[in-house]
Amino acid sequence: MALSSADWSAVAQRFELDVVHEHLETDAAAERLAHSAVVVAMRERTTFPAELFERLPELRLLVTTGMKNAAIDLDAAAARGIAVSGARGGGNSVAELTIGMMIALTRHFAEEDAAIRAGRWQHTIGPGLQGLTLGVLGLGRLGGPVADLANAFGMRVIAWDRSITSERAARHGATVVDRDALFAESDVLTVHMPLSESSRGLVGVRELGLMKPTAYLVNTSRGPIVDEAALLDALTAGRLAGAALDVYDVEPLPAGHPLRSAPNTLLLPHLGYVTTDQYARFYADVVEDILAWDDGAPVRLLEA
Structure with missing residues (x-):
């Protein structure tokens, strides 16, 4: 290209x-x-x-x-x-992909596509976005546009990052909450932080444990921000409804990696800017x- x-x-x-x-x-x-x-x-x-x-x-x-x-x-x-x-x-490609992944994950697009190709018909159900709480981890250059789009879908938007202000949050129709509340209250949590020593592993065992078992995680930022082993454990144990990932600890994702067979996942090959x-x-x-x-x-x- x-x-x-x-x-x-x-x-x-x-x-x-x-x-x-x-x-x-x-x-x-x-x-x-x-x-x-x-x-x-x-x-x-x-x-x-x-x-x-x-x-x-x-x-x-x-x-x-x-x-x-x-x-x-x-x-x-x-x-x-x-x-x-x-x-x-430039543009809004990451924000658009994030919202698309939310819908595809919660409404089981990949599963239904595979099912209809195999001769089956409707067999899953999932929530609409309207009325759900979206937690934005990192309300910056990429997280802000995601919040803007989520408002158009009628979602309640909450946000946290280390430098967030109420004024910045208000510009994106979001409410500032503390970090624990972000994980505990979110129906969908989306990650939009740069990778640094302070953000590496920021979403770990404790944070995933705060989330509802009906909640979904979306990561279009950087893989290592989410503890991969902790995420796999939560998905396998049914402590999380699903995860949509566009980024990974190692890219390309190695053949045979456990995420490739993890339940309730939507996996994309780092398409955020593509x-x-x-x-x-x-x-x-x-x-x-x-x-x-x-x-x-x-x-x-x-x-x-």
Whole structure:
């Protein structure tokens, strides 16, 4: 999709373009990218640790879609004189996906689709969103639009994060509650926090234990924010009605991973930002950054 999402003709006049279709771990990436002066990374799918930078002697510019990328060791890049730039996104793709996953999970879309293809007919039932309480863990750049859409569905919206204010919550039709109340009162809990040392494992055994057995969890943020083992245990034991996940501790999700067979789950392959309009914005910026760098002009530096 990269080359069809923007006009690369000016770049192609200056560089030989090579599109990598397969997922690359460090050794494979070092071999494939060894002679590349410029590398364009799709979000956090490929990690760029110090070890990899040391094995890419010709690399001078690394461009990533998005303005933050936890998979890139920025200090190591800087130490080797490698510029790291970002591409802006936009739109409402994550919020739209979150609401879509809520409906698909609670109304059992995947199960009913499989059933009708197998010759069966209606055999599940689930709640409508109107009147349910949506708990938003992280009412920021992504959580805010989710709250806005939830209001349109007639949901009661509550929210918590470490820096939340009543004024910010009010702008999104949400009520601020304490952290325990967020888990205890939510019929659907949706996660929208950046991954950091303070947010890693934030939704663990205790927090899942506070949730109603009829409640659902949706995570379109980062996998490690939710304790994967605790979530699996809650699902298997029936202490949670279901979980919709777009992110995982390890991506791609390994074959045979227990989540693949966990009950009452909707699993997507990190699609939050994967839309044609988002890619058009990403790759327009990528092309702009490459040309600017080649011309000796400033590039859009990645946010730390």
